[in-house]
Amino acid sequence: MSNVLFDAPGPRARVRHRYIGAITLVAVVAIFAFILLRFVETGQFTAEKWELFTIPFVHAKILEATIATLQAFGLAAVLSLILGLLLLVGRVSKHRWISVPTYLFVELFRAIPLLILMMIMYYGLPPLGFSFVTPFIAVVTGLTLYNGSVLSEVFRAGIESLPKGQAEAAYAIGMSKTQVMRMILLPQALRAMAPVIVSQLVVVLKDTALGFIVTYQELLYLAKFYGAQPNYGSPIIPSTIVMAAIYISLCLLLAGVAKYIEVRTKRGPAKNIRAQQLVNEAA
Amino acid sequence: MRKKLSLLATAATAALLLAGCAGGDTTDPGSSDAPAEVTLTGSPTYDAMVEADTVRIGVKEDQPGLGFLDAGTGERSGFDIEIAKWVAESLGFSDDKIEYIAIPSANRESAIVNGDIDYYVGTYSITDKRKEQIDFAGPYFITGQGILVAADDDSITSENDLAGKTVCSATGSTPIQNIKDNYPDTETEEFDTYSQCVEALKDGQVDAVTTDQAILLGYASQDSENLKVVGEPFSVENYGVGLPKGDDALRGFINDMFTDGNDTWQSIYDETLGQSGTAVEQPAVDAY
Amino acid sequence: MDTLLNNLDVFVDGFALTIQVFLWSALFALILGTVVGAMRVSPVAPMRAVGTGYVNLVRNTPLTLLMFFFAFGYPKLDLPSVSYTTLAIFALSLYSATYVAETLRAGINTVPLGQAEAARAIGLTFGQSMSQVLMPQAFRAVIPPMMSVFIALLKNTTVAAGFSVAEAGAIRATLSERGEPAIIVLLWVALLFVLLVAILSFVQRKLENGLKVLR
DSSP states (O other): OGGGSSOOOOHHHHHHHHHHHHHHHHHHHHHHHHHHHHHHHTTTTSHHHHGGGGOHHHHHHHHHHHHHHHHHHHHHHHHHHHHHHHHHHHHTOSOHHHHHHHHHHHHHHHHSOHHHHHHIIIIISGGGTOTTOOHHHHHHHHHHHHHHHHHHHHHHHHHHHSOHHHHHHHHHTTOOHHHIIIIIIHHHHHHHHHHHHHHHHHHHHHHGGGGGGGTOOSHHHHHHHHHTOGGGTOOHHHHHHHHHHHHHHHHHHHHHHHHHHHHHHTOOGGGOHHHHHHHHHHO | OHHHHHHHHHHHHHHHHHHHHHTTOOOOTTTTSOGGGOOOOSOHHHHHHHHHTOEEEEEOSEETTTEEEOTTTOOEESHHHHHHHHHHHHTTOOGGGEEEEEOOGGGHHHHHHHTSOSEEOSSOBOOHHHHTTEEEEEEEEEEOEEEEEETTOOSOSSGGGOTTOEEEEETTOHHHHHHHHHOTTOEEEEESSHHHHHHHHHTTSOSEEEEEHHHHHHHHHHSTTTEEEESOOOSOEEEEEEEETTOHHHHHHHHHHHHTOTTHHHHHHHHTGGGGSOOOOOOOOOOO | OHHHHHTHHHHHHHHHHHHHHHHHHHHHHHHHHHHHHHHHTOSOHHHHHHHHHHHHHHHTSOHHHHHHIIIIIGGGGTOOOOOHHHHHHHHHHHHHHHHHHHHHHHHHHHSOHHHHHHHHHTTOOHHHIIIIIIHHHHHHHHHHHHHHHHHHHHHHGGGGGGGTOOSGGGHHHHHHHTTOOHHHHHHHHHHHHHHHHHHHHHHHHHHHHHHHHHO
């Protein structure tokens, strides 16, 4: 598409582009150099600040925290998908006493900020007698309610994007509503929506980071703890760099999966604006 | 048999450590009461501990001298930690049966109400508001609100100089409440742990950190180049052991332990907070 | 109801700050996002690369992590001192800008190919065809999804509560010191957010319908 926006550049334009390109690169390099220089000048790369991260005990802790992050993500991802499917079924039900409450449920949980949802679980419920709510449960439940609601809408957008003839033909050969949904619509919708679904899972992974605010002991919690250790030079920037590297690699890995699926199924998420909008709204 | 041996070993190590540091004139906390003699009935918290064969203690892990976790070695130290161990030992749990859980100030009540922990020892001021949700044994220590500033800052010498300054403390703590209520001209910043506030002070984001002086002394002694404590305590804070509400049996047990502890308390104090040179006596228990 | 009315000052202050943070972040995100979005479709290869790199990197970084860096890392760098609220606005703007950029790019892609071809055929330059032919149409297609980005931004402002910004997400902590029951406080906060989101969604739907007629 973008090649339609401009002519193939002629010799003068090429020179101009080269200049602009060079300026862009210089600007970006300058920004990075400035940040790096600040890091160096404030002693962020001194051995003292990194000493903590050479200790095997600390490595073990970081591994533990990474696993904690992945556990919350994994469980929340599976539960969100299940909840999303259940809500989808409720949403397309022809009984209004099922579809209307489901609609309200979905809209409600999409509108409440996820952090507030986690706080309701962690701070709100225990005094009422739900004393089993640990930070882990709060994080996973919050993620599930929120992302399950978003995913159910993504599924629905997927079904609505299918040609009407699909359902009509299925009904014509005598399939029941359940059969049409299960055997005709859902498989196609899930395939069409696969990249969007995986992007939403990236959102789930990113949002596990909120857990540290409700004291779930994941990567950022550890970053904060290590960052406030004066005996090791308060290495908050080194520890943020370490945790960021882990978080971003995990997210990029998952985003890579989304891209792979997108290329394989050759259906970009941009094709379904509604679904993309849903993911944007949840990010 | 193995359990007994390891208990003995722990007690012996503890005794050695304490003796080594203090010149051999101290009693070892807890080892005088043999764990087998624990008689505590009617305490659901204790029953749950016995059932699980572990005791889960809520602590702070960012307060040098009181409750501190060394990030490099994973070892905990400080006055509150020793008090927590003392309670555990008199309940019949050796060090290796203790599971420490770090809980920031704002989450203490919910952690106790939730049952995430069996009891909490971590600069926990006894207040009536908190007593609505939980119970306290003790007090086992008395301090007051103090002020920590940058070592080169001469503009703040007491709490009367706080007008127009930015002061940081922990979310949900008594000191921040005091500042908000009684010092309306003072700006506040809140983080969930004091160490975050101390970092903000060192970075110049805030002018002072306020909380109990005992806590501040710990930070100042850890980084005396950059930090100093100014003024006299301007409130009274009684530290207690946070317990689930209504567990009077356990509360009574711990109160008796404090009262009948002889010089155990003093030896713990001398080993930890006393290192800074200030002498303090054990406060009388308030068995409400 | 008592919880809300007795502490109205805290709720009003909290939500006022939330809305302030939201508006500033939305403004900066829109500016930065437009620049990045334009870079992503630019004819100059290094610009495209920088735009793509920025979007891919920041999109795969948790917002909490960005804010963490700004709140705790920035003050260590001996740069001009700024408040925690400003730092939170930086983080929110940088994060949301990637979504603004992607939404704009998707919007440009919705303009029929013939439009760009025709613009080129009558000899318009890249700048002219962008500003006079493609962007006006793209913006129209972009408004509803852009509102979604802003709804997300509004909800994301709550993250700042973890970094010493006394906005709506921090109301619980303030009121727990006053001894209010957490669940009631949080349900009020949630309800008020649902209300704000509903207003934005309403505007979104209005715009969507209005634009449909125009097309």
